[in-house]
Amino acid sequence: xxxxxxLILWYLENKRSMPWRETRDPYSIWLSEIIxxxxxxxxxxxxxxxxxxxxxxxxxLAAAPEEKVLKLWQGLGYYSRARNLHATAKxxxxxxxxxxxxxxxxxxxxxxxxxYTASAIASICYDEAVPVVDGNVYRVLSRxxxxxxxxxxxxxxxxxxxxxxxxxxxxxxxxxNQAIMEFGALQCKPQSPDCTQCVLDSDCVALKEKxxxxxxxxxxxxxxxKRYFSYLIIQTNEETILQQRTGKGIWxxxxxxxxxxxxxxxxxxxxxxxxxxxxxxxxxxYELSLYKEEAVIHKLSHQHLYTWFYVVQVQxxxxxxxxxxxxxxxxVERYPVPILIGNFIEAFF
DNA sequence: AAAGCGGGGCG
DNA sequence: CGCCCAGCTTT
Numbered sequence: 001x002x003x004x005x006x007l008i009l010w011y012l013e014n015k016r017s018m019p020w021r022e023t024r025d026p027y028s029i030w031l032s033e034i035i036x037x038x039x040x041x042x043x044x045x046x047x048x049x050x051x052x053x054x055x056x057x058x059x060x061l062a063a064a065p066e067e068k069v070l071k072l073w074q075g076l077g078y079y080s081r082a083r084n085l086h087a088t089a090k091x092x093x094x095x096x097x098x099x100x101x102x103x104x105x106x107x108x109x110x111x112x113x114x115x116y117t118a119s120a121i122a123s124i125c126y127d128e129a130v131p132v133v134d135g136n137v138y139r140v141l142s143r144x145x146x147x148x149x150x151x152x153x154x155x156x157x158x159x160x161x162x163x164x165x166x167x168x169x170x171x172x173x174x175x176x177n178q179a180i181m182e183f184g185a186l187q188c189k190p191q192s193p194d195c196t197q198c199v200l201d202s203d204c205v206a207l208k209e210k211x212x213x214x215x216x217x218x219x220x221x222x223x224x225x226k227r228y229f230s231y232l233i234i235q236t237n238e239e240t241i242l243q244q245r246t247g248k249g250i251w252x253x254x255x256x257x258x259x260x261x262x263x264x265x266x267x268x269x270x271x272x273x274x275x276x277x278x279x280x281x282x283x284x285x286y287e288l289s290l291y292k293e294e295a296v297i298h299k300l301s302h303q304h305l306y307t308w309f310y311v312v313q314v315q316x317x318x319x320x321x322x323x324x325x326x327x328x329x330x331x332v333e334r335y336p337v338p339i340l341i342g343n344f345i346e347a348f349f
Numbered sequence: 350a351a352a353g354c355g356g357g358g359c360g
Numbered sequence: 361c362g363c364c365c366a367g368c369t370t371t
Contacts, residue, residue, distance in 0.1 A: 036366045043357060043365085077355025080369075114368045134366045154350065181366055190364060191360065221362085222352070248370090250354065300355055339356065 003144070003200070004169035004176050010199050011179030014186060016041070019048065021178075026100035026125045027058045033117045034085050038078060041185070047076050058100075061086065062093035070253055070336035083253060084112030104130045115161075123173040131164035132177045133157075136184025141167070142216035143188060146205025150219045222302050228265050229307040231257040231341075233291075233348070234280055235329065236314055241280065242335060243323040250300065255335040257309075258324060265295070265306065280318060287313040291348060298340040309344055 015021070018041065020032035031051055035044040050072055055061035061069070066086055073082035088110045092100055101107045103126070107118040115133070122128035131137075138151040141163050149156045169176035187198055195207050206212045234241050234257075242255045260266075260274040268290070271277060291309035298305040317326055327335070332345055 033366065038355085038365055038367055040358075040365050075356075077357085078367085080354070081367090084368085112368065116367060120366065132366075135364070136366070178366090185366080218363090248353085252354090298356095302353070 003167055003203070004179075006199050007179040007183055008169065008172065008175050010187070011175065011182055015178070015182050016186070018045070019052075024125050024174075026102075026121060028052065029121050029124050030088075030100060030113075030117075031085075033120050034081055034112055035076070037081060037117070039076065044076070047073070055089075058089050058098055059093045061089040066253070067336060071334070074254075074336050074342065075339055079252060079254060081112055087111045088113070100125075102126050104128055120177065123177045125174075127172075127174055129168060129170040129173045131161065131168045131173075132181065133161050133164045134181060134184075136181045136188075137164055138216050139190065140180055140184045140188045143206035143212055144200055144204050146209060146211065146215070148211075148215065148217050150217045152219050225303045227303055227305050228262045229305055230260040230262070230266065230271050230274075231307065231309045231344075232260065232277070232280065232312060233257050233309060234312045234314060234317065236316060239317055239326050239328055240332065241317065241320065241324050242327045242332070243325065246323065250303070251338045253336070254341075255337050256341050268310070271310065280320075280324065281312065281314065282318055284314060284316075289313075291344070296340070296344070305340065307340060309348070311348075 020028055023029070032044075032048050035047050035051070051061075054068075054072060055064060064086070066083070069086045070079065070082050073079060073085075076082075091110070092098060100121075101110065102122075104118050104122040107113055107121050108115070110118075113121075119130040119132045122130050123132065138160055141147065141160055142149075142151065145163065147159070147163070149159050151157070151160060187193060188200075193212065195201060195204070195212060198204070198207075201207055204212075206215050232241075241258055243258055244255050245251045245253065258276055258280060260271060260276055262270075268288070289311050291311055295306040295308055298307060320326060329349065332349060337345065
């Protein structure tokens with residue numbers, strides 16, 4: 001039997017039940033696809049449910065304040081997805097009357113929608129015969145066909161896209177695309193797949209050549225940078241100071257406490273010399289305590305953040321200018337913050 | 350073509 | 361501790 005037919009039969013028997021598999025509504029499919037980019041189903045599922053609950057339609061999402069969208073997204077990471085999600089919702093609601101684009105080419109023009117997501121929506125919602133190539137598909141195809149071209153190179157992307165297109169079941173792209181991805185997630189797993197229980201075992205090149213553990217090939221990994229953050233929790237009995245991250249870099253749009261970043265760990269004495277420190281505290285007297293002696297280490301894919309939280313108790317806050325803003329202590333938890341900050345807030349407040 | 354962007358789960 | 365996850369955008 002043909003590759004695609006086998007996958008579809010396997011899928012109909014083994015697929016997991018998921019809320020976005022109960023519909024072909026483009027808004028729901030689009031939402032699920034954005035949430036699931038570089039994200040496991042188990043991690044994304046609760047976010048999908050809360051977004052659907054808070055924003056049942058694209059109009060609800062479009063009408064929401066950006067902060068509310070970021071707050072709901074808090075903890076999911078890759079926050080540009082949330083900002084692009086919101087921008088696209090506004091575009092679809094305001095410019096397209098709430099109707100999503102209905103082809104691969106037109107979907108590709110939406111912010112936050114790349115080749116994979118456009119293909120997924122076009123095939124699942126509109127039966128367009130376009131192949132999806134996500135992490136699962138790379139793995140299944142490289143093993144099944146024994147292709148060792150590195151998947152994170154221009155050549156690899158091009159080659160696997162072509163292979164995916166050649167193997168696509170053009171009569172039922174919606175089912176086939178979901179089948180190959182589900183097969184990659186459940187059967188042809190990254191680590192220790194059970195090839196003795198595989199419906200493709202008779203034709204799998206990697207299995208035949210004992211190369212399952214070597215495929216797919218992925219080039220190097222970037223070096224991890226270390227950064228040193230000293231946060232200032234400057235507070236009275238009622239208020240503290242937050243700032244919003246803008247510009248480039250991590251956590252765009254999220255909030256944090258006033259930050260002193262240095263190229264190496266610093267002492268309290270050195271911290272006191274920071275301009276932000278004098279700007280926010282002036283000459284007034286204060287009580288300062290280090291929340292925790294050891295650095296809190298927060299790991300991102302490509303950065304390790306060594307973090308200290310300095311709590312500064314003061315009588316009153318100075319007049320603040322952007323980006324700093326006064327926030328009532330009881331309101332701190334309303335702001336969208338990175339997990340690093342959220343964990344501190346939870347433990348400290 | 351390469352870098353940047355989160356957080357969590359698993360062996 | 362390294363790898364990977366229903367990738368996209370910017371440089």
